[in-house]
Amino acid sequence: MSHTPRPSGGPTGEPVAEGTLSRLGIRFTAWAEKWFPDAFVFVAIAVVIVALGALANGATPAAIAKSFGDGFWSLIPFTMQMAFVTIGGYVVATAPPVQALIDRLAAIPKSGRGAVGLVAAATMLSSFLSWGLSLIFGGLLARALARRTDLKMDYRAAGAAAYLGLGATWAMGLSSSAAQLQANAASLPKNLLAITGVIPFSETIFLWQSMLIAVVLFVISIVIAYVSAPGPASAVTAESMGVDVSREKPDTTRPRQPSEWLEHSPILTLLLAILAVGWLVQEFARQSWITAISSLNTYNFLFLTLGLLLHWRPKNFLKSVGKAVPATAAVLIQFPFYAAISAMLTGPKNAAGTSVSDVITHAFVSLNTTGSFPISMGVYSAVLGFFVPSGGGKWLLEAPYVMQAANELQVHLGWAVMVYNAAEALPNLINPFWMLPLLGILGLKARDIVGFSFLQLIIHLPVVLFLLWALAFTLTYHPPVMP
Incomplete structure (x- = not known):
């Protein structure tokens, strides 16, 4: 079901002029409603392209098929x-x-455009802590604002703003998959660890250059979201789109049988929280907090413990988990295909013993200098990210050859990770994969919001590439540090 805005006008029925960015956002949205496919289509295309690339490189069809099947389940823990x-x-x-x-x-905004700007700011700030939190927090905030009929907020623009955490800033924060992987020797494949060594957060997301890019993206994104949002006369509200944004009624049922008492009692919550906090204290005491939080297991454990405490009663906690699980469906079905792509890139070799990954590595080194590397890697990561929209999964595909090239060209390895991070987020603005949990909350389709997020991409792309190139000159290469 697509949602097509109805023509609207001013008090006299005459069309109301919108700004240039607003008109572009509306036009892009109209195009996306007609032509934008489902997220799974993109990963399927990527599989076909890589398979054809391996075939063109001289690998046999049998070897390609074997690598596809062998690699399919290799990223299950991740x-x-x-x-x-x-x-x-x-x-x-x-x-x-x-x-x-x-x-x-x-309750803060005084206008629909102000509401869209608030959603953009809130979702990006929360993305520095967790991209998962930013998606849900942004979506719930957009729904809450849509319940205010006095704002005349364009629900599509608000939905796009709620996605900016994934499209602009998440990879510059604590949940950056590439930075987390590089900071933990145990999380890295041995072949990649031999190339990069361990790269702590102090050399990636906590570089002042990285934080500067994050601030620039934060400000620019809010401005674009605010200016491009349609005014009250042209706004397409949640009500006009047929989306029910009414608040869910809280569960007020009380235990009627002894078997239900513990489900509603905070006693088990407190006991579990004591154990969890005890483990977390030990983890943060035995190492720096940067090292501790950079572990995905510790990071997830921390959020689940916090969620358990905030929901207070086991029944409420389990109800929330049950509602969250459907949002992971795309991750569960598509990540095995990314693992298969990785295997096809590095596994099948031609008669000369060369894989597709080897060919790309050679191209990176032969076509680049230390100065041009950030731009070429940024463009490549952005293009590849359109087909493989996973910061961590794609890093495992891309890192072996781009980091080897960074070593040979003597590019600061931590900055190479951040080049990847900043560029990798760009295609998220138009790839529907990570939109799915947000869209489930909003009750929208990807085509409803991608027109406004595409407008962000057009402006972000040159800004990000320029900053990645210019700031690279402020850093000096250091050889890999092995654990």
Whole structure:
């Protein structure tokens, strides 16, 4: 079901002029409603392209098929970690104290455009903590604002703003999959660890250059979201789109049988929380907090513990987890295909013993200098990210050859990770894969919001590439540090 805006005008029925960015956003949205496919289509195309590339490189069809099947299940632990990032973010964002915060924020804006700007700011700020939290928090805030009929807020623009955490800033924050992987020797494949060594957060997301890019993207994104949002006369509200944004009624049922008492009692919550906090204290005591939080297992454990405490009663916690699980469906079905793509890139070799990955590595080194590397890697990562929209999964595909090239060209390895991070987020703005959990909350289709997010992409792309190139000159290469 697509949602097509109805023509609207001013008090006299005459069309109301919109700004240039607003008109572009509306036109892009109209195009997307007609032509934009489902997320699974993109990963299927990527599989076909890589298979054809391996075939063109001289690998046999049998070898390609074998690598596809052998690699299919190779990222299951990482797949579950990514699923739990979504679940943890959902559980925290739907807890009553966070819901109360959302209600207070929703009372602030005085106009529809101001509401869209607020959603953009809130989702990007939360993305520095967790991309999973940003998706759910942004979606719930957009719904809360849509309940305010006095704002005349364009629901599509608000939905696009709620996605900016994934499209602009998440990879510059604590949940950056590539930075987390590189900071933990145990998480890296041995062949990649030999190339990059361990790269701590202090050399990636906590570089002042990285934080500068994050601030620039934060400001630019809010401005674009505000300016491009249709005014009250042209706004397409949730009501006009047939989307029910009414608040879900809280569960007020009380235990009627002894078997239900513990489900409603906070006693088990407190006991589990004591154990969890005890483990977390030990983890943070034995190492720096940067190292501790950079572990995906610790990171997810922290969010689940926080969600358990915020929901207070086991029944409420489990109800929230149950609602979060459907949002992980795309992760669970598509990540095995990314693993298969990785295997086809590195596995099948031609008669000369060369894989597709080897060919790409050679091209990177032969076509680049230290100065041009950030731009070429940024463009390549952005294009590849359109077909493989997973920060961590794609890093495992891309890192072996781009980081080897960075070593040979003597590019700061931590900055190479951040080049990847900043560029990798760009295609998220138009790839529907990570939109799915958000769209489930909003009750929209990807085509409803991608027109406005595409407008963000057009402006972000040159800004990001320029900053990645210019700031690279402020850093010096250091050889890999082995654990």
